[in-house]
Amino acid sequence: MTRRLLRAAALAAGSALVALVLAPGQAVAQQEVIQPGASITTGDGYCTLNWIYDGTGDQAGSVYGGTAAHCVEGVGQRISLATSSLGEATVEFGEVAFVADELDYAFIEIDTAHTDLVDPALKGHPQIPTGVSTTETAAVGDLIQFSGHGVGFHLTPITQEQRVGILGYNDGTQHYVNGAVSPGDSGGPVANLTDGNKALGLVNTLGAGVAELPYVGEGGVSLEGMFADAAASGFTVTLRTVG
Structure with missing residues (x-):
């Protein structure tokens, strides 16, 4: 082409x-790792987690997972891993920390108690x-x-x-x-x-x-534009890579 x-x-x-975004339903596969490509749910629908991010500046010390803004309702909402789309919630691992509706992205701060489940690999x-x-x-x-x-x-x-x-x-x-x-x-x-x-x-x-x-x-x-857009609002993160 x-x-x-x-x-x-x-x-x-x-x-x-x-x-x-999907409505709840039947489970298919188990997922207990917080990583890019994991199924997530708010309880009302299903989406997929994108990358793992490390906070810098005022966000230093925090670890985040990303998703789309239309997948969440707002800051403070709790998010869980799911067995799959149309599946069951498993580990409630964090809460929404930042939402950008115009570019449609959001960051989920991962609970300190669950950072041991994080794997940055796709x-x-x-x-x-x-x-x-x-x-x-x-x-x-x-x-x-x-x-x-x-x-x-x-x-x-x-x-x-x-x-x-x-x-x-x-x-x-x-x-x-x-x-x-x-x-x-x-x-x-x-x-x-x-x-x-x-x-x-x-x-x-x-x-x-x-x-x-x-x-x-x-x-x-x-990501290039997302990082710049988030930084303009005072929310700074970097991509966690493998290796």
Whole structure:
């Protein structure tokens, strides 16, 4: 697919984006590790945790997990791990500490009592993340790795963890990836394989439509822009990497 077509797909996605939050239901698989790609629940719906972050400045000493803002109700809300999308809550591990509705991201402060459950590695991919993928290092056409609990994909570890897409657009604040995601993946991690197994961003929305050819994929905030946006509000964190 050409750069022009990929960019057109990214821009056209805005007319077909829908939030990816689910209603409760039946459990599928156990999850007791706080890591990118883990299923999380507020009790009213299911999403996926993205990356692990370490606080700096006023947030120094705190550890955070990320998700989408539309997955939570507000600061102070308690969050639990879940067995999977449509599953059962397991460990209540933290509470929402920061919400940015405009760019659709949120940080969950992990309870000190549960930091021993934290693993910064992308679920199913212990070599990811090695750093942050930016506009200077990423390029349209890069291979992108998903790991999450979208409905349908949540049924097996392979379909949770081995979905690969193609980067169609990234301006440093927002990105679009042509690839397979579904409700339940919202808030989850987006990694750039081509750019050295780095963290690119998180899943916010699902897009489908036609721009010269049919397309399907996800749109979301890129970490490069997310960090800058959070810092502008006095909330500073860094990505925790593997190794």
